[in-house]
Amino acid sequence: MIEVEVKLPVADLDRIRGKLLKTGFKETAFIEERDTYFDNQQGDIRANGEALRVRETKDHLSGKRRAQINFKGKKLDDCTMTREELENGVEDGAVCRNILQAIGYMPAEPGVIKDRVMLQKGRLTACLDNVHGLGEFLELEILADSEDERETALGQIGNILNSLGYQISDTVRTSYLSMLQNRKQA
Numbered sequence: 453m454i455e456v457e458v459k460l461p462v463a464d465l466d467r468i469r470g471k472l473l474k475t476g477f478k479e480t481a482f483i484e485e486r487d488t489y490f491d492n493q494q495g496d497i498r499a500n501g502e503a504l505r506v507r508e509t510k511d512h513l514s515g516k517r518r519a520q521i522n523f524k525g526k527k528l529d530d531c532t533m534t535r536e537e538l539e540n541g542v543e544d545g546a547v548c549r550n551i552l553q554a555i556g557y558m559p560a561e562p563g564v565i566k567d568r569v570m571l572q573k574g575r576l577t578a579c580l581d582n583v584h585g586l587g588e589f590l591e592l593e594i595l596a597d598s599e600d601e602r603e604t605a606l607g608q609i610g611n612i613l614n615s616l617g618y619q620i621s622d623t624v625r626t627s628y629l630s631m632l633q634n635r636k637q638a
Contacts, residue, residue: 456605457593477571490557508545519545
């Protein structure tokens with residue numbers, strides 16, 4: 453699966469939410485996500501531009517919790533966050549984190565915590581993120597089944613960005629983890 457994704461910092465999530473709802477998006481979830489990223493002792497995963505994480509999610513409305521493990525491959529282009537993504541649910545996020553540590557993977561600091569409103573329109577997902585310690589961001593993504601679908605998906609995302617007053621060139625390619633680490637070092 454290829455995750456075609458863009459991310460951009462924004463100043464007013466409520467305004468963007470309103471515009472997306474007017475164009476046919478439907479709100480599907482209000483959740484908290486807690487991400488713990490891992491790397492081996494040599495730092496190979498991050499050095500290769502890849503990511504390994506355990507994500508724990510809590511639904512703010514129902515209180516329901518779930519966890520998953522994700523691997524994200526190298527970015528596939530020079531302007532977006534598009535890359536192969538493999539993910540699978542796990543029964544217990546804490547046990548998954550402990551397993552990764554037991555086999556030599558180390559957690560990266562800090563953890564990434566965000567409150568996320570998810571909206572859906574067809575295959576396109578919009579995430580309105582309030583990232584603790586960073587601020588507000590919009591993520592737009594489409595899961596593509598093949599490389600052939602990637603350009604079409606990117607065009608659809610570009611059209612949504614344009615309708616909101618943004619362009620692909622306004623997006624960032626830096627992960628929330630890297631942004632938080634850079635802020636901590638400054």
